[in-house]
Amino acid sequence: MRKKLNIDELKAKALEVRRDIITMLTYAGSGHSGGSLSSTDYGTALFFNEMNIDPKNPEYSERDMWFFSIGHVTPVIYSLMAESGYFEKNALLKFRKLDGFLEGHPCKAHVPGIECSGGSLGQGLSVAVGAALGSRMDKHSRRVYAICGDGELQEGQIWEAVMFAAHYKLDNICVFVDYNRKQIDGDVEDIMGIHPLDEKFRSFNWNVITIDGHNFEEILAALEEAKNTKGKPTVILGNTIMGKGVSFMEDLHTWHGNPPNKEQAEIACKELGTTLEEWTTHLENN
Amino acid sequence: MPEMKKTREGWGKGLVALGDENPNVVVLTADLNGSTMCNFFAEKYPERFVQVGIAEQNMMCVAAGLSLTGKVPFLATYGAFASTRSLDQIRITVAYSNLNVKIGGAHGGISVGPDGATHQAMEEFAIIRSIPNMTVICPSDIHETRKATIAAGNTFGPFYLRFGRENVPVVTNEDTPFQIGKAIEMASGSDLTIIACGMMVYEALVAAEELGKNGISARVLNMHTIKPIDREAIIKACEETGAIVTAEEHQIHGGLGGAVSEVVVQNSPVPMELVAVKDRFGKSGKPSELMKAFGLTSKEIIEASQKVLKRKK
Structure with missing residues (x-):
């Protein structure tokens, strides 16, 4: 059984994850900063407190399953995986490189632990829902966790999956919406409004919990409520900030799909309590 | 005239045969249970049958999710939809992940008849065979469709099977050997x-x-x-x-x-x-x-x- 991190430890881990994200993006020279940083805290809570996983044995039959339906946030996905022991941290330095194994978007064949390849938005939630149904057919006690973007909810397939999960009363699935209100072209409400999200999910017969997606107390409480909710699926609407933790990235949609350059990375690392050199060395040696 | 039978009946019977042998076989359909003849399976194994409603994209990915829990999902819809409407889902979720999902493209070809061009799938081989990891099978008659369905169930990996709507001449028999990839x-x-x-x-x-x-x-x-x-x-x-x-x-x-x-x-x-x-x-x-x-x-x-x-x- 892995040790569950407490709130202070989760905060410290999330800081390390953010350092990983900035560092790997800087060396990659491309990739998605904004959503990775906005979903860091929830992801950290999942990987280091909530989920029953065995990173050294990714196919562990009793495992909970996790699906980032927003496949483009590979910086946070790979950081969480490396930090929890699925693979060595030095692999992060070859993110998006030909001689590395960490693809720009998740690839099942290259990375044990990735349940399913993804990156075309709107598909991962359906896969998660299918895994939840299969688990229930087997009377398996696992829980299934899906992470969606708010812009991603513009995909029609999302609502097919939302309808399906409620129809089959799948209470073993918990979905987190990284509600940072930004997408690549601008503000979600300007591009294609999704408001009111809570009412939408409620009308689809889901249990809806709205939280501050950067507050670990609220995250853990929401996950607990989701577990105790029977007969319907739960969605956690996590109010988050695009680029959270790096001042010049916060709340700017322009950081959706861009990495920091070296100078920006130095500033970001300083804000995160390290230097690019120090954190690079840390990753190289772990 | 030779004996005439429906290839889709071979699919339906193949699913039941697989279901009898393997408790992990599950069947999904998008509101086309009867016409794809998945109903043979659905009636015998209702607890392993999943009605998805009219949502082919979701069905493809739900099948993918089921496969991750060790199920052997077979899904069926018209080939016109399976090979195009849910193509992105086939390419990225199913094929790129190399998942054990079996796709039944029913009512393939022009022989669907009066429904017209929208429902006459005639591009599936070109589309699906260009995707890595996919196996594509188009059996000739009812017996071969049954054998192909069973062979797909017993072989790991993503499959696309095309079968038709109408009665067609029976050209093989129960005992004709069938091996994937062998003419x-x-x-x-x-x-x-x-x-x-x-x-x-x-x-x-x-x-x-x-x-x-x-x-x-x-x-x-x-x-x-x-x-x-x-x-x-x-x-x-x-x-x-x-x-x-x-x-x-x-x-x-x-x-x-x-x-x-x-x-x-x-x-x-x-x-x-x-x-x-x-x-x-x-x-x-x-x-x-x-x-x-x-x-x-x-x-x-x-x-x-x-x-x-x-x-x-």
């Missing part, structure tokens, strides 16, 4: 080889018999597996008969004819003629009328054979 020689011959799939295998056999009356010896290969294609049988046909005609109920671009050509030109070039739908959409009509109107009968295979023999050196 069946339905008639021996030395002057040319007709390579066909699906209901065109019967038309090829009729054509070969007619050609025989005029002293032309035509080999007939039932190429039920479009991908991985039986290269060995194709190369052997080139070397031993020196001319090839392909016949398929599919667009002329990228289908069986294309797949065979790729092997022929890279190994043992011989003249070829392709009998297929000539880059046009289908239309409403009776199945038999449409097969004639779109040039998918033994008559066109005979003409193509005569043409290819003239080009043969």
Whole structure:
């Protein structure tokens, strides 16, 4: 059984994850900063407190399953995986490189632990829902966790999956919406409004919990409520900030799909309590 | 006239046979339970049947999720939808992840009839065979469809099976061996080889018999597996008969004819003629009328054979 991190430890881990994200993006020279940083805290809570996983044995039959339906946030996905022991941290330095194994978007064949390849938005939630149904057919006690973007909810397939999960009363699935209100072209409400999200999910017969997606107390409480909710699926609407933790990235949609350059990375690392050199060395040696 | 049966019935019976043997086999459909004949399975194993409603994209990915929990999901909808509407889901979720998902593309080809072009899937071979990891099968009759369904269930990986709506001639029997990727020689011959799939295998056999009356010896290969294609049988046909005609109920671009050509030109070039739908959409009509109107009968295979023999050196 892995040790569950407490709130202070989760905060410290999330800081390390953010350092990983900035560092790997800087060396990659491309990739998605904004959503990775906005979903860091929830992801950290999942990987280091909530989920029953065995990173050294990714196919562990009793495992909970996790699906980032927003496949483009590979910086946070790979950081969480490396930090929890699925693979060595030095692999992060070859993110998006030909001689590395960490693809720009998740690839099942290259990375044990990735349940399913993804990156075309709107598909991962359906896969998660299918895994939840299969688990229930087997009377398996696992829980299934899906992470969606708010812009991603513009995909029609999302609502097919939302309808399906409620129809089959799948209470073993918990979905987190990284509600940072930004997408690549601008503000979600300007591009294609999704408001009111809570009412939408409620009308689809889901249990809806709205939280501050950067507050670990609220995250853990929401996950607990989701577990105790029977007969319907739960969605956690996590109010988050695009680029959270790096001042010049916060709340700017322009950081959706861009990495920091070296100078920006130095500033970001300083804000995160390290230097690019120090954190690079840390990753190289772990 | 030969015995006539529906290939989709072979799918339905194959699913039940698999369900009897393997408790992990599950079946999904998007509001087409009856017409895809998944209902045989649904009635016998309701707890392993998943109705998805009219949501093909979701169905593809739900099947993918089921496969991750150790299930062997078979899904069916019309091929017109399976191969296009849920194509992104096939490409990225199913094929890129190499998941154990079996896709039944029902009502394939122009022989669907009066529903018209929207429902006549004639591009699936080209679309699906271009995707890595996919296996594509188009069985010729009810028995072969049953065997192909069972073989897909017993072989790991993503599969696309195409079958039709109408009664079609039965050209194999219960005992004809079926092996994925291995063509069946339905008639021996030395002057040319007709390579066909699906209901065109019967038309090829009729054509070969007619050609025989005029002293032309035509080999007939039932190429039920479009991908991985039986290269060995194709190369052997080139070397031993020196001319090839392909016949398929599919667009002329990228289908069986294309797949065979790729092997022929890279190994043992011989003249070829392709009998297929000539880059046009289908239309409403009776199945038999449409097969004639779109040039998918033994008559066109005979003409193509005569043409290819003239080009043969």
